[in-house]
Structures are given as structure tokens and as C-alpha cells.
Amino acid sequence: MNFFEKLAKIKDKFDRINEQLADEAVLSDTDKLISLSKERSDLIPMMEAFDKYSRVISDLAESKDILENSTDKELIEIAQMELEGLKEQKELLEEEIKVLLLPKDPNDDKSIILEIRAGTGGDEAGLFAGDLLRMYMRYAELKGWKTEYIDFSEAGGLGGVKEAVVSISGTGVYGELKWESGVHRVQRVPQTEAQGRVHTSAASVAVLPEVEDVAVDINMNDVKIDVFRSGGAGGQNVNKVETAIRMTHIPTGIVVQCQDERSQLKNREKALKVLMARLYDLKSSEQNSEIAAQRKLMVKSGDRSDKIRTYNFPQNRVTDHRIGLTLYNLSDVINGDLFNLIEQLKIADRAEKLQAEV
Numbered sequence: 001m002n003f004f005e006k007l008a009k010i011k012d013k014f015d016r017i018n019e020q021l022a023d024e025a026v027l028s029d030t031d032k033l034i035s036l037s038k039e040r041s042d043l044i045p046m047m048e049a050f051d052k053y054s055r056v057i058s059d060l061a062e063s064k065d066i067l068e069n070s071t072d073k074e075l076i077e078i079a080q081m082e083l084e085g086l087k088e089q090k091e092l093l094e095e096e097i098k099v100l101l102l103p104k105d106p107n108d109d110k111s112i113i114l115e116i117r118a119g120t121g122g123d124e125a126g127l128f129a130g131d132l133l134r135m136y137m138r139y140a141e142l143k144g145w146k147t148e149y150i151d152f153s154e155a156g157g158l159g160g161v162k163e164a165v166v167s168i169s170g171t172g173v174y175g176e177l178k179w180e181s182g183v184h185r186v187q188r189v190p191q192t193e194a195q196g197r198v199h200t201s202a203a204s205v206a207v208l209p210e211v212e213d214v215a216v217d218i219n220m221n222d223v224k225i226d227v228f229r230s231g232g233a234g235g236q237n238v239n240k241v242e243t244a245i246r247m248t249h250i251p252t253g254i255v256v257q258c259q260d261e262r263s264q265l266k267n268r269e270k271a272l273k274v275l276m277a278r279l280y281d282l283k284s285s286e287q288n289s290e291i292a293a294q295r296k297l298m299v300k301s302g303d304r305s306d307k308i309r310t311y312n313f314p315q316n317r318v319t320d321h322r323i324g325l326t327l328y329n330l331s332d333v334i335n336g337d338l339f340n341l342i343e344q345l346k347i348a349d350r351a352e353k354l355q356a357e358v
Contacts, residue, residue, distance in 0.1 A: 003094070006101055007050055014043045046100045053093045060086045102353050107209035108175030113277040114166045114207055118155050119183065121201025124190040126160025128311075129203040131334055132184060133164050136177070138336025145170035149260045150270045158191060165258075165274060167210070174209045179345040181207045182308030189314070198314060202307065208277040216276045216283070223275070224248040225268075230259040245271045254278050323348040 017040045020026050026033055063086060066079040116133050118125040140147050146169040155162035168177070185202045226246040244259035245267040256278065258271040310319045311330055318333050318341070319326045325344050327333065333341060 003097075007053075007097065010043065010046055011050060014040070014047050017043070042104075046097070049093060049097050049100060053090070053097060056086055056089050056093060060090065098354055099350050102350065105175065105178075107178070109172055110174045110209040110211075111167065111169040112173050112177060112207050112209055113150070113274050114164075114168055114177070115205070116161065116164045116166075117204050118160065118162055119202035119204055121186075121199065123156040123158055123160055124186075124188075124199055125201040125203055126155025126162055127158060127191070128184075128186040128201050129155070129161040129164070130159060131186075132203055132205060133161055133166075135334050135336055135338070136168075136180070137166070139338045140168050140170075140173075142336055143170065143173075143176070145173055150258050150274055151256075151260060165256075167270070167273070169210075174207065176342055177207045178209075179342060179349075180205050185307040185310045187310060187312045187314070206281075208274075208281045210273065211276050211280040216280050218249075218272075218276065218279065222250050224250060227264065243267055247271045247275050249275060249279065252279065252282060254282070320345065 017036055020036055021033070021040065026036065060083070063079040063083045066075055067083070070076055070079070114136060116129050118129040121128070137147055148167045149164070150167055151163065151165040153162045154160065183202055183204050185200060187198055187200050189196055190199050224247070227242045228244050228246065229242050230244040243262060243264045244257065245264065246255065246257040248255045254275065256271050256274040258267040258274070260267070260270070308320065308322055310321065311334065312318070313330065315328070316330045317326060317328055318330045320341065323345060325341070327341065329337070
């Protein structure tokens with residue numbers, strides 16, 4: 001299917017959706033109405049680009065006709081000048097439409113479960129995991145997203161993080177943060193280093209799209225549930241009442257726990273949400289294991305040698321190894337300014353997909 005056939009097919013689909021939205025039967029069906037409205041909204045950027053492209057094609061044809069058939073010198077001169085600008089517009093619009101035609105990740109609009117774990121490096125790895133947690137929480141705040149702790153455990157006595165699990169809710173959260181899955185490495189002088197030597201430590205990040213119950217079929221007979229006393233801050237009943245929940249999915253060996261809430265029921269609901277997200281991620285990874293781009297984003301061992309990004313504090317430098325990008329504003333990045341970094345990852349991803357389409 002060529003470029004124009006794809007556009008025509010999408011235009012037909014858009015017109016059919018508009019017809020359905022005018023149907024009284026659809027207007028009285030709330031679920032159908034919401035679904036079609038969302039589908040129409042997703043197609044609007046494509047339709048706007050298509051309309052601009054159609055006008056440019058029409059104007060190009062008119063200018064060429066003048067150049068080929070007119071004898072008016074002034075009109076020919078104007079047409080010649082307009083032709084160059086129209087050709088440039090046509091090329092730009094074609095690139096824009098090619099990007100819009102790329103298949104969209106169905107998870108991009110979803111909220112996420114963010115998991116951060118200290119890797120190799122002892123206490124310094126825990127401190128770095130804490131830095132990453134604050135970085136993402138700050139970015140979420142700047143984006144206007146809602147954050148909620150699901151599980152948290154400290155590392156060492158210096159305020160580091162052994163493991164943190166956070167729910168981040170909002171529109172398009174997964175589409176923004178899915179690039180963060182992987183092993184992050186830090187190079188800096190630890191607080192415990194008396195001789196000023198630079199050490200290297202690591203922490204792993206997993207970004208899992210939240211899923212609806214219908215997306216993952218869990219047989220609760222396959223889930224072992226343990227109740228225990230919370231070990232973290234949570235109110236007067238902490239360490240007195242067993243409210244923390246640990247769920248073990250026996251077929252896969254996946255273990256999740258939640259101890260953030262005072263209520264056992266709420267902890268159970270949160271733990272189940274994380275379990276569903278991990279099972280969905282496992283299922284998706286298995287289905288897409290042959291895709292190289294997917295493999296590059298998977299969280300692996302947490303070892304220093306397996307990294308997606310390095311944060312070098314002495315040089316105020318952050319390097320994303322997947323796209324060969326180096327920025328010298330680490331102090332801003334670690335304080336939540338991920339905007340440029342994420343945009344560059346999006347651009348690289350689009351470029352790779354466009355290349356694959358050729």
C-alpha cells in the first residue's frame with residue numbers, strides 16, 4: 001500500500017466515524033460513544049496534516065499549469081516563486097505524515113508502575129536509587145501527574161533506597177517514561193569515600209504500563225498471599241497490625257508486595273495492580289522478544305556493564321548510550337528536567353521506525 005492509499009484509507013475511516021457519531025443509536029450508547037470519540041480524536045492530527053497536504057498538492061498543480069500554459073510573464077514569475085515554497089512545504093508535510101502513519105504503541109496513553117532498585121555498588125547504589133526516585137517524582141510533578149507509593153524499603157543507614165514501587169497516573173505517562181526502563185549507572189565520589197575517588201554504581205528502573213483487569217487473566221488459585229506487619233512508616237498500627245501484603249504468582253515466580261497503606265484491603269488492591277502490570281509486561285516481552293528495539297529497553301541484571309545511561313557528576317554529564325546522546329546539564333536532569341532527554345529518545349525512536357518502513 002503506497003503513501004496516498006494509506007491516507008485515503010484513513011480519511012475513509014475518519015468519515016465513517018463521523019457518520020457513526022451522528023447516529024442516535026451510538027449517541028445513546030455511552031461506551032460506544034466514548035470509544036469512537038477517542039478514535040476520532042486520535043485521527044484529527046492526521047486529518048489536519050492531510051488537508052494541508054491536499055491544498056499544497058492542488059496549489060502545486062495550479063502553479064505548474066501556469067508555467068506550462070501561461071504567456072503572462074508576471075504571472076509566470078509569481079508561479080515560479082510560489083513553486084519553490086510549495087515543494088518545500090510538500091516535503092515537510094510528507095515527513096510529518098510519515099511519522100503520523102507509524103503504528104502507535106497501544107500502551108502510550110496508560111498510567112504506569114515505576115520500580116527502582118539499587119544494583120551493584122553498596123550504599124552508594126542505594127543513594128543513587130534514591131536520586132533516581134526523586135528525579136522521576138519531580139518530573140511527574142512538573143508534568144502534573146499524580147504519584148502514589150506502593151512499596152518502599154530503605155538501603156543502609158544513609159537514607160538510600162533498596163527498592164521503591166510507585167504508581168504514576170496521568171495521560172500519556174507510559175509514552176513519556178517507557179524509555180527509562182533499563183540499568184542506570186552513576187560515576188561520582190560517594191559520601192563515604194574519604195580519599196575523593198570516583199566510584200561507579202548502578203540502579204535498575206522498570207516502567208510497566210498499568211493494565212485493566214480484562215487485559216490480564218489471573219487465576220487467584222495460582223497466587224499465594226501472605227500477610228505481615230509493615231516495616232516502614234505508616235501510622236500507629238505499623239508493626240502492631242498485619243496490614244502488609246505479599247503476593248506470589250506461583251506459575252511465573254513473580255513476587256510483589258505493598259505495605260504503604262494502613263488498610264490491608266488497600267494494600268491488597270495495590271499489590272494486585274502491580275502483579276497484573278508485571279504479568280502483562282512479561283506477556284508483552286515474550287510476544288515481542290524478536291524485536292531488537294524492545295530488547296534494548298528491557299531491564300536486565302543490574303550489573304554495571306549492562307547500562308542504558310550514565311550520570312557522571314564530576315563532569316556534570318549525562319550520556320544515553322542507546323542513542324549516543326551526551327548532555328552537560330546533569331544537575332538539571334537529576335532535579336527532574338528530563339524534557340530534552342526524553343524528546344531526543346522519541347526522535348531517535350521515530351527515525352528508527354521510519355528507517356524500518358523503507
